[in-house]
């Protein structure tokens with residue numbers, strides 16, 4: 420029986436999620452931008468007004484997969500809080516769509532369950 424070579428990629432993928440990459444130093448996020456460290460956001464909560472957007476910057480060497488939810492569990496909200504459903508962190512900096520509906524929401528990271536930020540949207 421031959422060993423499937425694709426299985427060699429699995430440990431590398433897992434290592435990429437938990438072991439920081441090598442490279443130049445990471446930069447602090449700009450003012451007003453929410454940073455993402457290894458297992459947390461730079462804030463526990465943020466309050467915005469409807470129509471505003473949130474910008475996140477990855478100031479760690481870890482990947483983050485961010486979406487609506489808490490405790491690492493992404494969920495589909497009952498009411499659509501943002502104008503764009505795409506809430507995944509695919510780049511080092513990510514700006515959400517406009518937050519339309521007043522309420523309290525949570526954004527979490529499916530890779531790091533400790534990463535949950537409360538988003539309060541006011542009219």
Ligand SMILES: [Cu+2]
Pocket residue numbers: 457458482483484528529530531534
């Ligand atoms: Cu994360």
